Amino acid sequence: GAVVSQHPSRVICKSGTSVKIECRSLDFQATTMFWYRQFPKQSLMLMATSNEGSKATYEQGVEKDKFLINHASLTLSTLTVTSAHPEDSSFYICSANPSGGVETQYFGPGTRLLVL
Amino acid sequence: GENVEQHPSTLSVQEGDSAVIKCTYSDSASNYFPWYKQELGKGPQLIIDIRSNVGEKKDQRIAVTLNKTAKHFSLHITETQPEDSAVYFCAASGLMDSNYQLIWGAGTKLIIKP
Numbered sequence: 001g002a003v004v005s006q007h008p009s010r011v012i013c014k015s016g017t018s019v020k021i022e023c024r025s026l027d028f029q030a031t032t033m034f035w036y037r038q039f040p041k042q043s044l045m046l047m048a049t050s051n052e053g054s055k056a057t058y059e060q061g062v063e064k065d066k067f068l069i070n071h072a073s074l075t076l077s078t079l080t081v082t083s084a085h086p087e088d089s090s091f092y093i094c095s096a097n098p099s100g101g102v103e104t105q106y107f108g109p110g111t112r113l114l115v116l
Numbered sequence: 117g118e119n120v121e122q123h124p125s126t127l128s129v130q131e132g133d134s135a136v137i138k139c140t141y142s143d144s145a146s147n148y149f150p151w152y153k154q155e156l157g158k159g160p161q162l163i164i165d166i167r168s169n170v171g172e173k174k175d176q177r178i179a180v181t182l183n184k185t186a187k188h189f190s191l192h193i194t195e196t197q198p199e200d201s202a203v204y205f206c207a208a209s210g211l212m213d214s215n216y217q218l219i220w221g222a223g224t225k226l227i228i229k230p
Contacts, residue, residue, distance in 0.1 A: 006159075034217075059215070095159075107159035108159050110159045
């Protein structure tokens with residue numbers, strides 16, 4: 001149980017384009033999902049908390065207009081990187097907790113984004 | 117806000133030996149401490165967690181100990197195997213910029229030498 005999937009696993013795009021990443025909870029409902037970014041050989045950095053049916057909560061320094069989050073259902077949250085630039089290249093990972101809240105987070109497999 | 121420090125950054129042990137990774141936290145109100153294993157190119161996997169009302173928890177070869185007074189917790193892996201090689205992250209629940217979230221350590225790269 002507690003399986004989280006992400007799609008795509010890897011994406012390469014041109015600078016200036018937008019990229020959408022999907023995060024799905026496969027066997028549970030998640031009112032809250034979390035989006036992280038991880039640069040090579042670094043720890044996880046929380047970008048935003050995605051709340052079903054309401055606006056996402058963004059961490060300081062994360063541009064909400066650049067990283068659009070939509071949590072339209074209890075099993076799906078999407079992250080759209082708008083007007084991507086090379087510095088947005090990173091490993092994006094989502095997580096969710098079957099019980100809600102920040103504890104016992106189960107992570108997706110991650111999405112590797114490369115912006116050329 | 118909460119701050120989590122993790123040591124060592126790299127740990128190399130002989131197969132079959134034990135490995136210990138340590139983390140300290142700053143906020144005495146933190147009450148949840150998970151450990152995650154991350155293999156190259158994959159998402160983190162929860163391997164064990166502990167809450168502040170417990171001092172130790174074991175799951176086969178893996179154990180976590182918590183010292184609330186000293187504000188540190190440790191991951192212990194016994195009888196290490198090659199498949200234990202990965203990056204391990206500790207975390208603590210706490211406040212960061214008024215948001216309740218998991219605060220992460222910097223990670224430990226564990227290398228199991230055959």
